[in-house]
Amino acid sequence: MPDLIELHQPVATADFAPKKILSSEITRAKPSLRALAIGFSVSYAKKRIRAGKPKKPPYFACCYNVGNLGDVNIVAFYHPLIADWDLMEKDADAYRMRIRSAIREEMIHSIQVITVKSRYDRSIDLTCQFKTAESYYEHLLGKIIEELATSREGQQVVCTAAQLYYEDWSITSMQKLRETDKKLHGRDGYLVSELIRQLVQIRFGELTSEEAKGKAWDQKRLFNTAKFGTTENLLRFMAGTLRQAVPKLIRLSPTLAEALVEIERTIQKIHQAAL
Numbered sequence: 415m416p417d418l419i420e421l422h423q424p425v426a427t428a429d430f431a432p433k434k435i436l437s438s439e440i441t442r443a444k445p446s447l448r449a450l451a452i453g454f455s456v457s458y459a460k461k462r463i464r465a466g467k468p469k470k471p472p473y474f475a476c477c478y479n480v481g482n483l484g485d486v487n488i489v490a491f492y493h494p495l496i497a498d499w500d501l502m503e504k505d506a507d508a509y510r511m512r513i514r515s516a517i518r519e520e521m522i523h524s525i526q527v528i529t530v531k532s533r534y535d536r537s538i539d540l541t542c543q544f545k546t547a548e549s550y551y552e553h554l555l556g557k558i559i560e561e562l563a564t565s566r567e568g569q570q571v572v573c574t575a576a577q578l579y580y581e582d583w584s585i586t587s588m589q590k591l592r593e594t595d596k597k598l599h600g601r602d603g604y605l606v607s608e609l610i611r612q613l614v615q616i617r618f619g620e621l622t623s624e625e626a627k628g629k630a631w632d633q634k635r636l637f638n639t640a641k642f643g644t645t646e647n648l649l650r651f652m653a654g655t656l657r658q659a660v661p662k663l664i665r666l667s668p669t670l671a672e673a674l675v676e677i678e679r680t681i682q683k684i685h686q687a688a689l
């Protein structure tokens with residue numbers, strides 16, 4: 415599997431700290447990635463083409479083969495990640511936590527894909543019912559959103575998760591969420607993969623990737639902070655709401671509960687192997 419690409423480029427800034435932290439966090443994650451047969455590479459691209467249009471690259475991306483979900487690979491986009499050093503006010507501890515949470519996020523996404531592919535490949539019934547592993551994956555995400563949407567409380571929590579992920583305070587209905595999913599990702603139900611990731615981070619006692627941005631949110635003022643004073647406080651409150659709702663979400667969606675158990679079992683095996 416592909417590994418970290420070491421490109422010896424000239425130092426772009428005098429600040430070596432973010433490069434050192436990024437490198438150390440990638441090194442820290444590599445044994446777990448190897449154990450899961452997840453590839454890792456670094457891209458120095460400053461633009462990313464999606465749907466034929468140039469867009470700013472993300473921090474990380476979980477990539478896999480279209481259709482069969484094979485060859486799972488995490489790509490780290492160097493320039494946005496290093497730029498976050500200034501966004502985090504050059505706070506080494508906060509920046510390290512930001513990078514660590516972001517890598518963990520993509521590892522969870524990778525495990526989602528791997529577990530779905532494994533289940534699909536093992537089942538004659540599933541291979542007969544669904545043309546590809548990816549179509550089965552999309553079916554599962556859609557089924558989870560359907561199960562959660564049957565309850566008003568479930569809808570509200572899903573919208574909170576969407577607000578956190580999309581950084582969009584206006585997502586207050588399932589219809590708005592569907593529109594956002596379609597606009598940004600071309601299909602309904604995309605947010606569910608992020609909801610699963612958020613819940614896994616919460617159940618392991620970790621910060622969600624959104625919370626790990628900390629004070630950086632206030633530099634953009636993406637939300638109306640109102641009585642919370644700062645965006646950081648608001649995001650902590652929203653994540654707290656999500657934490658409290660975890661047991662209810664699991665009761666509402668058996669499909670979600672099953673997905674969480676599979677992903678967490680895989681993560682625990684990796685942790686035990688590392689001891």
